Structures are given as structure tokens and as C-alpha cells.
Amino acid sequence: MMINYKEFEEKMKKSVSVFVENLGSIRAGRANPKILNNIQVEYYGTSTPITQVASVSVPEARLIVVQPWDKSVLGEIEKAIQKADLGINPINDGNVIRLNFPELNEERRKEIVKEIKTLTEEAKVSIRNIRRDSMELVKDLEKKSEISEDELKVAENEVQKLTDKYNKEIDNEFDKKQKEILSI
DSSP states (O other): OOOOHHHHHHHHHHHHHHHHHHHHTSOOSSOOGGGGTTOEEEETTEEEEGGGTEEEEEEETTEEEEEESSGGGHHHHHHHHHHTTOSOOOEEOSSOEEEEOOOOOHHHHHHHHHHHHHHHHHHHHHHHHHHHHHHHHHHHHHHTTSSOHHHHHHHHHHHHHHHHHHHHHHHHHHHHHHHHHHTO
């Protein structure tokens, strides 16, 4: 019986990618267009991602400009951004929507770092859960005599290596985001 480590690794990669995506949606004082990724705009009766109805650009470090391809949807974009509760009021000048990011004070930076630590721990829990499930699967194979005791030890080591690798990736992403926030 061959153990499929790729399956375990794919699940861990997915956890890391969800974590990185969540980090990207955290407002860090700099204008990051990723914070608009999950915003849906009502467009001709259909809920549509904002990036499919407008171009999103960052002309300055603290400014995002949303320019709709169809000006009739400008009001809907503004409403969707307000509803998303990003902590920024959109400025609609009739042609584009501007999102000005205020500079973060020290207290707010520390709050953001706490949020990121929580996300980091959640991602690590996800990796540990995948590790636990993988170990259970491998132990079951050994109990059913589908793999030997030696193969069990090898499998446990491989799963642990994957766990360590992806936990390190999560830590690296956390460190990058923390530096970004604290150095603004």
C-alpha cells in the first residue's frame, strides 16, 4: 500500500493559501487592492466581484482608485464598499471612487498585529488538524496490516516534515505582514 502524501500536502497548501488571502484583506495603512477582493457589487441584478465591473488601481501609497467601466454602476460600487465596512469612507466624484487610507497610529497597529496573530494561530490549528487526520489514517492502515510498522514510522516522519514546512511558511507570512504593519 502506497501512502499518498500529496493529498496531505495539498490540504496544507490550501490552508496556507487561505491564510495568505486573509492576511491580504487586512488593512495595514498602505493601500492594498486585495481588500476589495471579497466585495460584490449588484450589477444588472447579479452579484458580481468589484474587479469585474471596474479597474482598481493604487496611484499613491495611501490611495485606491476604483474606476467603473460603466458609470451607471458607480453608486452600487460605493454602496458595496460602505457595506463591506472597511473602515474607510469611499469618496465618489461622479467618475471614480477614491479610498483614502489614513495613517495608522501605534495603538491601531498593535490591534492589527493581534488580529494577525489570531489568524496565524487559526492557520496553524488547521495544519495540526490535517496532521492529526493524516496520522490517524496512517495508523489505521498499520492496524489493518496494509503497511508495516517501519512504513508507519516513515509515514509519521513524512507527515511531521510537511507539518513543520507549512507551519514555517505561516510564520514567515506572519513575520512579513507584521513588519509591514509596524514599519508604516
